[in-house]
Amino acid sequence: MADIVICEFMDEAIARQALTAFDLRYDPSLVDNRAALLASLSDARAIIVRNRTQVDAELLENAPKLEAVGRLGVGLDNIDLEMCKARNVAVYPATGANDLAVAEYVISAALSLLRGAWQASPEVIGGKWPRGANIGREASGRRFGLIGFGSIARQVARRAAALGMEVAAYDPYLPGEDSAWSDVDSVSLQELAETSDVVSIHVPLTKETRNIIDAGFIGRMKNDAILINAARGGVVDEQALTAALRSGRLGGAALDVFASEPVDAEGGKSFADIPNLMLTPHIAGITEESNVRVSRLTAENVASHLQK
Secondary structure, three states, rough: OOOOOOOOOOOOOHHHHHHHOOEEEEEHHHHHHHHHHHHHHOOEEEEOOOOOOEEOOOHHHHHOOOOEEEEEOOOOEEOOOOHHOOOOOOEEEEEOOHHHHHHHHHHHHHHHHHHHHHHHHHHHOOOOOOHHOOOOOOOOOOOOEEEEHHHHHHHHHOOOOOOOOOOEEHHHHHOOHHHHHOEEEOOOOOOHHHOOOOEEEEEOOOOOOOOOOOHHHHHHHHOEEEEEEOOOOOOOOOOHHHHHOOOOOOOOEEEEOOOOOOOOOOHHHOOOOOOEEEEEOOOOOOOHHHHHHHHHHHHHHHHHHOOO
């Protein structure tokens, strides 16, 4: 049996290079076969996961030798941290390794939805020339609101400011005297909703943040505002969002994360036929470059822990 089990995709070459001292099982299909995953952990000293593998009591009970969990990303809502702590299992997120990828995704989504030109493709292909309906809006001079102002949000803020946008953020956990606020307005959640042209979410999924974007928040947003969620599914009330988009209450939205992943056929029906809604399969933090950085950092963290 393997010392280290990798049950979701990463850069395999980097994993094998960094973990050459260990017996390694790299099998991304295990995330979709819970029984096989649990059976593979009897001798495992470490497991490397992304966001779909539930590192819960059941998994830990089937991994009696487990010492470390490597997380290919930063969100930890799929990992029972209290149970890991009680079992003396260390958890290593890939902090900072995919910040740039997420920030670029958020900015590209904002620009795409503001301009709206991408929606014209079918008509142009069909011989139509809908110029008046696709002139869109500029980013410059608009207000970019960030919910949460950690490292990724700060990367977004710098890029939004470079586009000529005014940036505001809501983060009750960041002290007012922190230097991060020097070029960004600190506002309440209500003010952010009411004054932002683009709202982007950058918070973990917790009891406090679940459905933080609900019908009440959306009702306070500008009628042509844009909402982007590349943080965690569950922080947005998807039913309230799709209702607002269908009624013309919002200018658009981009979702990279969902309350239930992957979205099944039945769940997907709620998102169908909304032209100003962009959906992507939880890939904001995954680019060719970030996958290398995340894979290397995670593998090195796990190797370092096991070699202590």
